[in-house]
Amino acid sequence: MTTFEETLLREIATLPESRQADVLAFVRFLKISLPNEEKVRDDFKDALEDARATVKEFNITQEDIDAEIRAVRA
Numbered sequence: 829m830t831t832f833e834e835t836l837l838r839e840i841a842t843l844p845e846s847r848q849a850d851v852l853a854f855v856r857f858l859k860i861s862l863p864n865e866e867k868v869r870d871d872f873k874d875a876l877e878d879a880r881a882t883v884k885e886f887n888i889t890q891e892d893i894d895a896e897i898r899a900v901r902a
Contacts, residue, residue, distance in 0.1 A: 829837075840851055882888070
């Protein structure tokens with residue numbers, strides 16, 4: 829067990845039982861809210877494919893993109 833884990837367990841052990849349940853609920857919340865790296869990577873690939881399809885469908889050139897950027901910055 830690492831020093832961090834030992835410290836965390838010592839801290840939790842000093843809490844009243846009702847607060848220990850809160851800590852457990854919070855840890856579980858953190859676990860389910862962590863992004864799945866594989867899903868994030870897949871979502872990025874899908875978004876990139878969609879963007880490329882849009883570029884192709886509307887015949888958007890790099891020149892078009894540059895012109896839009898210049899217009900926004902002006």
